[in-house]
Each structure stands twice: as structure tokens, then as C-alpha cells.
Amino acid sequence: MRSRDIGLTAVFTALYALLTVALGNLSYSWIQVRVSDALLPLSYLYGLPAVIGVTAGCVVANFFSPVGVIDVIFGSLANLVASLLSWKLSFKKKTLACIYPVLVVSAIVPLYLAWFFGVPYWLVLLSVFVGEFISCVLLGYPLLAVLEKHKKK
Numbered sequence: 001m002r003s004r005d006i007g008l009t010a011v012f013t014a015l016y017a018l019l020t021v022a023l024g025n026l027s028y029s030w031i032q033v034r035v036s037d038a039l040l041p042l043s044y045l046y047g048l049p050a051v052i053g054v055t056a057g058c059v060v061a062n063f064f065s066p067v068g069v070i071d072v073i074f075g076s077l078a079n080l081v082a083s084l085l086s087w088k089l090s091f092k093k094k095t096l097a098c099i100y101p102v103l104v105v106s107a108i109v110p111l112y113l114a115w116f117f118g119v120p121y122w123l124v125l126l127s128v129f130v131g132e133f134i135s136c137v138l139l140g141y142p143l144l145a146v147l148e149k150h151k152k153k
Contacts, residue, residue: 012053
């Protein structure tokens with residue numbers, strides 16, 4: 001790994017963890033808009049440093065989660081899978097890079113949040129899906145588009 005890649009990984013890790021922890025309940029409840037997940041589609045553009053960074057950032061951030069070790073393990077696994085898909089299987093389509101995280105996180109996270117918070121699964125699924133759509137599509141896509149334009153210069 002080049003020093004540039006190590007630096008990018010550190011930036012993604014710090015940004016993800018800081019945004020998640022700073023936004024508190026918005027990041028950790030069964031009704032959540034994890035704004036830091038807007039970084040997940042950036043794996044499309046930055047590759048492995050972003051994948052490692054958003055995964056490591058999630059590990060760090062989820063140590064502050066009321067859900068505990070379950071969130072550390074499975075939330076971080078969701079980020080890893082989502083960002084890998086955005087990086088490797090987007091077929092040069094930014095939209096796919098933004099949709100993968102919505103689908104992956106919505107498939108994994110509600111399984112344990114519903115149990116932990118004692119809320120019906122379908123309600124948590126809907127909540128997480130909407131929150132991920134806001135983060136990854138409504139925030140992540142414009143961020144990805146701007147950074148892609150800047151990176152080409």
C-alpha cells in the first residue's frame with residue numbers, strides 16, 4: 001500500500017467515526033440516518049483505501065453504540081460488504097455504487113436492531129432503508145459526483 005493510500009484510509013476512518021459519534025442518536029437508534037454512510041459509495045472512486053477506511057471507521061464508531069459488540073461486528077461487516085460491492089461491482093455506474101450500501105445495510109442491520117430495541121422488524125427495516133437512502137443516495141451521490149469531477153482535474 002502506498003503512503004497516499006494509507007493517508008486516504010486514515011481520512012476515511014476518521015471521517016466515518018467522527019461523523020457517526022458526533023451525530024449520536026441519529027446514528028445509533030432504530031430510527032437512524034447515519035450520515036457517515038454517505039462515504040460508503042466513495043469506494044467506487046477511491047477503492048481499497050475507502051473500503052478499509054469506512055469499515056475501520058465503523059468499528060471505531062460502533063464501540064460507542066448502545067447495541068454493543070453486535071453492532072461492532074455486524075455493522076462493520078455490512079459496511080465492508082457494501083463498500084466492496086460499490087468498488088468492484090458498480091460497472092462504472094455511480095447509481096449502483098450508491099444503491100449497494102442501501103440494500104446491504106438494510107438487509108443486515110435491522111436483523112439485530114429490531115431484536116435489541118424490541119421494535120417490529122418491518123418497522124426497523126423501513127426506517128433503516130429510508131435512512132440509508134437519504135445517506136447513500138441523496139447525500140452520497142452528489143458527494144461522489146463532485147469528488148469524481150475534482151479527481152479528474
